[in-house]
Amino acid sequence: xxxxxxxxxxxxxxxxxxxxxxxxxxxxxxxxxxxxxxxxxxxxxxxxxxxxxxxxxxxxxxxxxxxxxxxxxxxxxxxxxxxxxxxxxxxxxxxxxxxxxxxxxxxxxxxxxxxxxxxxxxxxxxxxxxxxxxxxxxxxxxxxxxxxxxxxxxxxxxxxxxxxxxxxxxxxxxxxxxxxxxxxxxxxxxxxxxxxxxxxxxxxxxxxxxxxxxxxx
Numbered sequence: 001x002x003x004x005x006x007x008x009x010x011x012x013x014x015x016x017x018x019x020x021x022x023x024x025x026x027x028x029x030x031x032x033x034x035x036x037x038x039x040x041x042x043x044x045x046x047x048x049x050x051x052x053x054x055x056x057x058x059x060x061x062x063x064x065x066x067x068x069x070x071x072x073x074x075x076x077x078x079x080x081x082x083x084x085x086x087x088x089x090x091x092x093x094x095x096x097x098x099x100x101x102x103x104x105x106x107x108x109x110x111x112x113x114x115x116x117x118x119x120x121x122x123x124x125x126x127x128x129x130x131x132x133x134x135x136x137x138x139x140x141x142x143x144x145x146x147x148x149x150x151x152x153x154x155x156x157x158x159x160x161x162x163x164x165x166x167x168x169x170x171x172x173x174x175x176x177x178x179x180x181x182x183x184x185x186x187x188x189x190x191x192x193x194x195x196x197x198x199x200x201x202x203x204x205x206x207x208x209x210x211x212x213x214x215x216x217x
């Protein structure tokens with residue numbers, strides 16, 4: 001495990017970005033792909049988004065979109081979607097980002113642009129991006145976008161730790177980004193996962209601690 005003062009993994013909040021993962025209406029309580037704990041974490045996710053927004057730090061909202069024929073869906077869910085299950089469908093209300101993480105709850109995703117690999121601007125230094133698989137870096141422009149913003153540290157939140165956030169954090173570490181997980185702003189987190197993240201030098205902090213660190217950077 002990297003020591004807390006390790007100069008190679010210590011977060012640099014002056015050059016940090018917030019990454020929200022799959023915080024879409026379908027994964028909230030009562031949604032078509034309900035993920036327990038996601039709705040409960042929305043308050044902390046919203047706090048983080050506001051903190052980064054107020055300081056004009058970059059924000060990337062990463063989303064999944066499932067074509068009705070299942071062509072772009074993970075293999076483990078492809079049969080369900082191809083068989084008629086409606087979840088994260090482009091254009092459907094359930095595929096939209098939760099209002100709590102947006103600068104304006106009325107903003108809607110441009111599904112055509114996102115599926116074509118584009119970044120949708122949602123505000124100053126705030127964009128939405130589609131990912132085709134678990135990891136936010138797989139087949140996406142995320143790394144190029146972050147390098148262009150001179151980002152060194154990524155703060156992650158969203159849904160659902162064992163799958164997309166976890167994969168995305170390991171991908172970030174592979175690319176030598178400093179990694180922070182807001183532990184109260186993610187669903188599905190468990191003790192062994194926390195220990196394993198600490199083993200790759202990731203920092204686990206509360207949303208409030210991240211917000212305080214941003215202000216005092």
